[in-house]
Amino acid sequence: MLLAFAVSPPRPARATQGTPALSLGRAVLPNGLTVVLAPDHAVPVVGMELCYRVGSRDEPEARPGLAELVPRLMVRATMHVAEGQYDRALDAAGASASRWTVDRDRTCFRTTVPAAAVALPLWLWSEQMGFFTGRLEQRLIDQQVVTLRNEHAQKVENVPLGHLSDLESARIYPPGHPYHAPALPDGDGLRGMGVPEVRAFVEAQYTPDRATLVLSGDFDLSRAVDLVGKYFGTIPRGPGWPRRTFGPPVLTGQTRLRIAARVEQPSVTLVWPTAPFYQAGDAELEVVGELLAGPRAGLLRLKLVDELRIASSVAAHQYSRRLGSLFVIHATAAPGHGPDELAAAIDDVLRSLQKAGPNDYLMRGSIAGYLIGKLFAIEAHAARADLYGRCEELGILSNCVDGWTRSFLLNAAQISSAAARELPLGRRLVIEAVPAADAPIAGELRP
Amino acid sequence: MRRWPARWAPLLCCGLAACAAAGPQPGVVELPVLAWASGDDAFRAQPPAPFPEAAFEPPALDVTTLANGMKLIVVERHAVRLVAAELVLVGGSASLPDETPAALALMVRCTANGTKSFDEPQLFSEMNTHLIEVSPQVGDSWYGFSMRAPSVSFGRGLQIIHALALEPTFPQASFETARGQAVGHTAFDPDNVDLIARRNLYAALYGPSHPYTRALAPRKADLARVTREDLVRIWRQTVDPSVATLVVAGDVDPREVRRLVEAEFGGWKHDPLFPPRATVPVAAPSGPRLVVVDRPGAQQAKVLYGAVSPSVASPDHPTDLLLRALLGGMRSSALATEVRDELGAAWRAGVDFANRPNAGLDWWYGSVAPERTAAVLATLDRRLGELRARGPAPNELAAAKEAVVRSFPHRYETVKELVATVAQAEAFNLPLDNAGRVIAEVGAVSGDEVRAAVPDPAAVKAVVVGDLTVLGDSLLGLEWGPIEVRDADGRLLRTLAR
Numbered sequence: 030m031l032l033a034f035a036v037s038p039p040r041p042a043r044a045t046q047g048t049p050a051l052s053l054g055r056a057v058l059p060n061g062l063t064v065v066l067a068p069d070h071a072v073p074v075v076g077m078e079l080c081y082r083v084g085s086r087d088e089p090e091a092r093p094g095l096a097e098l099v100p101r102l103m104v105r106a107t108m109h110v111a112e113g114q115y116d117r118a119l120d121a122a123g124a125s126a127s128r129w130t131v132d133r134d135r136t137c138f139r140t141t142v143p144a145a146a147v148a149l150p151l152w153l154w155s156e157q158m159g160f161f162t163g164r165l166e167q168r169l170i171d172q173q174v175v176t177l178r179n180e181h182a183q184k185v186e187n188v189p190l191g192h193l194s195d196l197e198s199a200r201i202y203p204p205g206h207p208y209h210a211p212a213l214p215d216g217d218g219l220r221g222m223g224v225p226e227v228r229a230f231v232e233a234q235y236t237p238d239r240a241t242l243v244l245s246g247d248f249d250l251s252r253a254v255d256l257v258g259k260y261f262g263t264i265p266r267g268p269g270w271p272r273r274t275f276g277p278p279v280l281t282g283q284t285r286l287r288i289a290a291r292v293e294q295p296s297v298t299l300v301w302p303t304a305p306f307y308q309a310g311d312a313e314l315e316v317v318g319e320l321l322a323g324p325r326a327g328l329l330r331l332k333l334v335d336e337l338r339i340a341s342s343v344a345a346h347q348y349s350r351r352l353g354s355l356f357v358i359h360a361t362a363a364p365g366h367g368p369d370e371l372a373a374a375i376d377d378v379l380r381s382l383q384k385a386g387p388n389d390y391l392m393r394g395s396i397a398g399y400l401i402g403k404l405f406a407i408e409a410h411a412a413r414a415d416l417y418g419r420c421e422e423l424g425i426l427s428n429c430v431d432g433w434t435r436s437f438l439l440n441a442a443q444i445s446s447a448a449a450r451e452l453p454l455g456r457r458l459v460i461e462a463v464p465a466a467d468a469p470i471a472g473e474l475r476p
Numbered sequence: 477m478r479r480w481p482a483r484w485a486p487l488l489c490c491g492l493a494a495c496a497a498a499g500p501q502p503g504v505v506e507l508p509v510l511a512w513a514s515g516d517d518a519f520r521a522q523p524p525a526p527f528p529e530a531a532f533e534p535p536a537l538d539v540t541t542l543a544n545g546m547k548l549i550v551v552e553r554h555a556v557r558l559v560a561a562e563l564v565l566v567g568g569s570a571s572l573p574d575e576t577p578a579a580l581a582l583m584v585r586c587t588a589n590g591t592k593s594f595d596e597p598q599l600f601s602e603m604n605t606h607l608i609e610v611s612p613q614v615g616d617s618w619y620g621f622s623m624r625a626p627s628v629s630f631g632r633g634l635q636i637i638h639a640l641a642l643e644p645t646f647p648q649a650s651f652e653t654a655r656g657q658a659v660g661h662t663a664f665d666p667d668n669v670d671l672i673a674r675r676n677l678y679a680a681l682y683g684p685s686h687p688y689t690r691a692l693a694p695r696k697a698d699l700a701r702v703t704r705e706d707l708v709r710i711w712r713q714t715v716d717p718s719v720a721t722l723v724v725a726g727d728v729d730p731r732e733v734r735r736l737v738e739a740e741f742g743g744w745k746h747d748p749l750f751p752p753r754a755t756v757p758v759a760a761p762s763g764p765r766l767v768v769v770d771r772p773g774a775q776q777a778k779v780l781y782g783a784v785s786p787s788v789a790s791p792d793h794p795t796d797l798l799l800r801a802l803l804g805g806m807r808s809s810a811l812a813t814e815v816r817d818e819l820g821a822a823w824r825a826g827v828d829f830a831n832r833p834n835a836g837l838d839w840w841y842g843s844v845a846p847e848r849t850a851a852v853l854a855t856l857d858r859r860l861g862e863l864r865a866r867g868p869a870p871n872e873l874a875a876a877k878e879a880v881v882r883s884f885p886h887r888y889e890t891v892k893e894l895v896a897t898v899a900q901a902e903a904f905n906l907p908l909d910n911a912g913r914v915i916a917e918v919g920a921v922s923g924d925e926v927r928a929a930v931p932d933p934a935a936v937k938a939v940v941v942g943d944l945t946v947l948g949d950s951l952l953g954l955e956w957g958p959i960e961v962r963d964a965d966g967r968l969l970r971t972l973a974r
Contacts, residue, residue, distance in 0.1 A: 056507040064509065071555030072889050073532070105817075109520045116808035118523055120801075121875045123882020127807070141889070143532075143882050148524035160520065172817055179776075180823035183843040186775035189667040254509055259519070262511025291773055293666050325600060334660065335653050341660030363660055390601060397604035405609065405624055408556055408890045427504045470773050 053417070054250060055426060056257070060266045061238025064257050065417045065426065067245040069410070073144040075246035076410025079154045080137040080418050082241075083234045085214075086207030086273055086352065092222070094177060094214035095230055100129040100136055101173040102227065107153075108160035112169075115153055122146035126411055133208050134351045136235070137418075141411045144247040151260045158237060159264035162228040170222055178216040185213060189292045190462055191471035197300045197355060200284060200458050206275045207352060236267025243418045246410040277353035278302040280456040289465035290472035294341065296361040297368035299375060300458040303356045303451045306349040307423055312435050313447030314347035314356050316395050320387055320444065321345035321358065321378070325394035328382065329360070333374050339366040340374075356452060368461035376454055383449035386441030400434055532885050534911040535894060538730045542738065544746050546717035549898055550733050551725035553891060559630045559726030560891040562613070562622040562899040563637050566719040570616040570687035571753040575710055576702070577616070577687075578694035582655060583707040584612040584619050589650035591639035596650065599636065608633045610640065616691035617756075617833055618903035619714070624892055627727035631736050637722075638740040641715060651704045662696040665964070669771070669778045672964045673841075673941045676767050677780045679966045680937040681837055683760040688832065695965070716750040717741070721902045726891040759784045759835040765937055765956045766853075768972075769964060770944040777849040777942030781856050782839025783931040788831045788904050794917040795929045796838065800827045801876040802868055802926070803859070804840050810872065811840075811859045819855065821848035833904045846942055850950035853940075857933045867927030880918050884911065948972060 054066040088095040106112040119127045119140060127140040138157070140150050185191040195211040202208040242261070244253055280302060304310030321329045322345040333340035340360045348355045360371045387395065406412045420429035462472060538550040569577035588610075590596050603610060606629040613620045621640050625633040665671060671693055678689040722741070724733050761784065786792035804812045805827040815821050825842030844852050868876070888894045901910050940947060944961065951959055952974055959972040 053503065054505045054507045056509045058509055059511060064507075066507065069555065071553065073530070073885050074889055109522075113808060113813060114523075116806075116813075117875065120806040120808045121878040121882075122526070123879060123884075123886075125883050125886040141886060143529070143885055145526040145529035146882075147527070149526070152520070152524050156520070172820065175820035176816060176823050179820070179843075179845060182775045182845065183823050187669070187843065250507075254507055256524075258509045258511045262509065263517075294663050325604060334657055338656060338660075341663045361663070364663065390597065390604075393604045394600060397607055401607055401609050404607075405558070405892075408558060408892075410889065470775070 053426070054254075055421070056254070058237065058258070058262055060262070060264055061236070062261050062264075063241045063421060065241065065243040065421050066248075066250060066253055067243070067413065067417055068248055068250050068253075069245065070247045072410075073247045074141050074410060075144055075147045075244055075248050076139075076141045076412070076414040077147070077150045077245075078137055078139045078243045078411070078414040078418050079150075079158075080135050080241050080422075081235050082134065082239045082272070082422070083136050084132050084134040085210065085212060086133050087234055088230070090210070091218070092226070093210050093218035094216055095219065095222070095227070096136060097131050097177055097214065098170070098173055098219060098222070098227070099231060099235065100131060100138065101176060102165065102169055103157040103161055104129065105169050105173065106164050106166075107156035108164050110153060110156050118149055118153065122149050124150075133212060139411060139414070141246075147244065147248045147253065148256050151256050154242070155260035155264065158235060158240065158261065161235075162231055165224045165228055167224055170224065170227060174216050174219045174222065177214075177219070181213055181215045185215070186469070186471050189470055190288075190290050190296070192288070193298060193460065193462070193472060196286065196288065196460065196474070197298070197357065197458065200286070201280070201300060201302050201355060202278050202353070206278065207273045208350065233268055233270045237261060237264050238266050238269070241418050241421050243414040243421070245414040245417060275352050277305055280458070283455055283457055283459060285459045285461070287461045287463065287475050288472040289463055289468035289475045291466060291468050291470045292462065292464050292472075294361050294364070295367050295464060296359060296462045297371045297375075298460040298462070299358040299372065300460070301356045301452050301456070303347060303354045305353050306351050310447050310451050311347065311349050311354060313439060313444055314354070314451055315349070316399055316439055316444055317382075317448050317452075318346045318356070319395035319398045320382070320391060323395055323398040325398040326387070326391045328378050328387075328391070329358070329375060332378050333360060333371065337374055339363055339370050368463070372459060379448065379452060379454065383445060383452070386445035388441070392441050392444070396437060396439070400437060403433060532915065534884075535725075535888055537898065537908055539908065540734060542717065542742055544717040544742070544744055546741055546744065547721040547902070548734065548737050549721065549723045549902070550728065550730040551723075551894060551898070552728065552730060553725055553894070554727045556891070557627045557727045558624065558891050559627040559633070559724065559728050560622070560624045560895040561630075561633065561637065561722060561724045562620055562895045563641055564618055564620045564721045564723065564899045564903050565641070565714055566618050566721075566903055566905075567714055567753045568615045568617045568619050569691040570756045572710065572713065573687065573754050575706070576694070576698045577691040578658075578698035579702045579706040579710055580619065580714075581614050581694050582651075582658060582699065582702050583646075583710045584614045585658070586646050586651050586654050586707055587612065587621075587640040587644040589654065590645045590647045592643040592645060593635070593639045599639070602632060602636060606632050608636060610636055612640070615903075616688050620899070622892070622895070622899075630724075630726075630728060630733075634736055634740050642744060644711060646704055646707050646711075648704055651707065655699060655702060658694065659696055659699045662694070662699065665693065665696075669941050672769055673778045673780045673939050675964075676769060676939045676962055676966050677782055677839060677937065678837070680763055680767055680939065681759060681761050681782060681784055683762060684966060686759065687756055688830075713751060717744050717746050718750060719753070721899070723895045723899045723902065725894045725898070756834055761935065761937065763937075764958050764960055764971075765934070766951060766954070766959045767937070767939045768944055768947065768951065768959055768961050769939070769941040770961060771941055772943055772945070774846070774941070774943045776843045777846050777940050777947060779842050779844050779849060779852060779938065779940050780839045781853065781936060781938045782837055783936045785829065785836040785838040787834050787836065789833065789906055791917075792929060794914055795921050795925050797880050797914070797918060798873070798876045798921055798926055799929055800829060800838055801879050802863065802872060803827050803838075806876060806879050808875070811856070814855060814859075815842065815852055819848055819851060821845050821852045831900070831904070846946045847950075849940060849942065849947055850954055853938055853951075853954055857936075860930060860933045860936065864927060864930040864932065867923040870923065873923050873926065877918055877921070881915055884915055887911075
């Protein structure tokens with residue numbers, strides 16, 4: 030029996046003659062699930078995404094890795110989806126790029142399916158949201174803890190300087206901060222993890238009021254609305270568990286660390302705590318990243334690699350996060366050169382940028398590099414679904430493209446000012462990495 | 477509210493379909509949503525039936541040939557105000573037996589250092605002002621230039637491709653800088669486990685001096701020897717309209733594209749003395765089944781397990797597509813499930829491949845827990861043996877066919893993917909209706925045909941990059957014969973035997 034009302038198809042947004050009529054639909058179900066629907070019939074595929082506002086920051090401190098464990102279990106079996114059927118069903122439907130991700134703030138399931146299979150992920154994901162915990166088994170938990178260990182070994186322990194990122198988080202975010210612990214734990218914290226503990230965490234956190242569902246692509250809007258109501262409408266709202274929060278970290282001086290790793294060349298990494306995701310300074314620093322190391326500007330590359338020839342590679346990037354971002358510069362030395370020399374040359378470039386902004390040529394190059402990556406990517410429905418989901422979470426869905434490309438309005442003075450304010454040379458973390466045959470590949474702290 | 481500067485505004489509104497329809501932004505419509513009654517959950521017991529499915533039709537190609545022999549393929553797609561293009565020049569490093577792949581790679585990279593029409597700053601200024609992305613592509617079978625831009629910038633993008641391909645000046649100072657950067661990047665090669673594993677697998681399957689093996693990644697010594705004169709010579713040997721195809725897809729009018737292409741490339745003269753493309757030698761697998769590259773302290777072993785596969789032009793290619801799916805291309809394949817969940821040996825593993833106009837490669841890959849590496853190799857052999865003896869189960873074969881056929885539309889989702897798909901078919905000299913043909917043929921492959929296509933496990937080679945002190949005994953216990961221990965560059969260090 031249907032609970033309620035008929036659906037009248039939404040009016041398309043402004044349409045012009047000769048172009049397809051497109052609209053962006055949004056709904057919030059009574060249980061709190063937010064839904065964004067973006068029909069576009071150009072290609073017979075649909076990009077789909079279900080993101081929970083649950084990440085590693087939400088797991089109990091005593092259980093690092095729990096947020097990583099949950100999606101592994103959710104794709105193994107649920108009440109009506111037999112063990113292994115999740116993958117089999119998506120494979121047989123011709124789905125591509127089916128994956129889940131966990132970061133500090135979010136857990137997302139994504140796939141792109143042929144248009145005829147649009148209902149399949151709705152069935153699978155509604156099972157996870159409403160019918161998962163009753164199917165939990167200790168055997169599956171133990172099995173997936175092993176895959177988590179394997180993932181950690183592959184992504185961290187077996188990677189040159191793989192521990193660098195964890196070291197940055199541990200030193201920048203203070204103990205107690207939700208980002209202090211490693212982003213991808215090694216699984217040791219899950220020893221003895223049982224069904225009741227997983228169940229309690231999932232039932233408190235992975236609930237419709239903490240989730241956003243996005244469909245972008247070739248689907249019928251009215252039919253999609255029906256399907257969303259059918260599969261997700263009866264799942265109960267969650268208990269409203271508060272999220273752990275913390276102010277952005279602040280450094281009072283410069284900290285220097287030295288790590289040894291079984292690598293070929295020395296390197297230096299400079300890290301600053303910076304403006305949180307989508308707050309003042311965040312967009313400026315994304316452009317600064319392009320300006321310093323992007324392919325169309327690359328001040329550091331020009332100076333360290335091409336002119337001085339003291340580095341073989343340079344990278345600079347703003348890692349935007351809700352509770353405080355990181356700006357990271359990493360340079361690997363050319364043979365015969367070392368971390369001190371690299372750091373001094375980087376500081377020269379930064380001083381110059383902080384004193385006077387980039388010229389018009391470099392400014393235009395860095396903004397073009399930043400925008401091209403964002404705008405061209407969202408031709409693909411998976412990327413577009415991701416964009417709409419993020420805009421919805423930020424409350425800027427009706428102004429999504431403007432919001433997402435806000436860096437375009439920046440000028441050289443703002444870039445220079447942000448570099449001076451957010452990247453002070455005296456308040457940062459400096460990590461020198463040196464090759465050592467007796468050190469682990471991933472690196473370890475040395476005096 | 478602040479707005480984008482007027483001269484950029486039309487360009488910015490290019491990636492989003494909603495922009496294409498209505499200018500700056502779509503409106504957001506609040507939707508009412510139906511909710512089913514609680515407790516009425518019987519429908520959840522079964523997966524939803526798929527909606528009626530129209531047979532997928534690959535995009536229609538508008539094909540013309542210029543008087544100089546250059547081919548032009550245009551695909552119209554007006555949903556977004558984007559255009560993608562790729563200039564394909566058939567004949568990559570494999571067709572230059574007397575040149576090093578390092579020289580070709582540097583030559584293509586250095587085309588952006590300056591041309592007769594644009595110096596380097598002008599080139600980047602054009603690309604930045606008009607949001608044009610141009611990337612050089614270098615391979616062993618072809619090379620070229622791909623471009624993506626707002627459709628209003630197509631003409632300028634075409635001028636840039638023309639300049640890079642036909643007018644490079646290779647300024648000496650810029651060449652030396654680029655060579656220095658390329659040499660510098662090889663410093664990471666000893667830490668690049670994937671590259672080390674692939675170099676050794678290619679050497680085992682194609683032969684160590686085969687052009688495909690040599691082309692895998694330019695080596696430091698080869699890069700350091702390249703001169704500007706090498707670049708000029710290679711450019712002259714590889715650029716001619718008789719080997720060129722331009723593929724264009726997006727929000728364009730084919731007639732206007734033909735006019736612009738004729739204006740840019742119509743004056744390009746075919747050289748009657750242009751050398752024919754060299755024939756690539758056949759694959760010559762050699763050596764023992766198992767090669768190990770020692771990586772002391774490695775926490776996992778990188779495993780590649782592969783064999784020579786049929787040409788993409790071969791009638792056996794559709795069967796090979798199914799074999800890839802069955803051996804781990806599908807996440808749900810029996811092999812993937814066994815290795816990941818039952819053995820607990822790897823987080824992510826799968827099947828990769830190298831399509832080539834003659835013989836390609838298929839290989840299974842995984843980063844494997846050291847103590848389970850021998851068990852994984854034994855599992856791979858056993859699974860291959862089962863498929864060779866009995867063929868796939870009917871449900872497995874059906875799932876593989878569905879996965880392969882239904883995933884075809886993804887190859888055409890964006891204009892960039894569409895152009896890349898068509899360009900690769902051109903590079904391999906495949907017929908224009910190749911995609912439709914392959915879809916039909918995959919559906920007709922029988923279990924017996926799959927069984928017959930499975931390689932004999934004895935012909936399959938494996939490369940393991942890991943800590944030999946941890947792996948050695950268990951790998952010898954496989955009884956695959958002697959094990960060659962090679963270095964990261966593929967040089968034989970010693971042989972292990974029971």
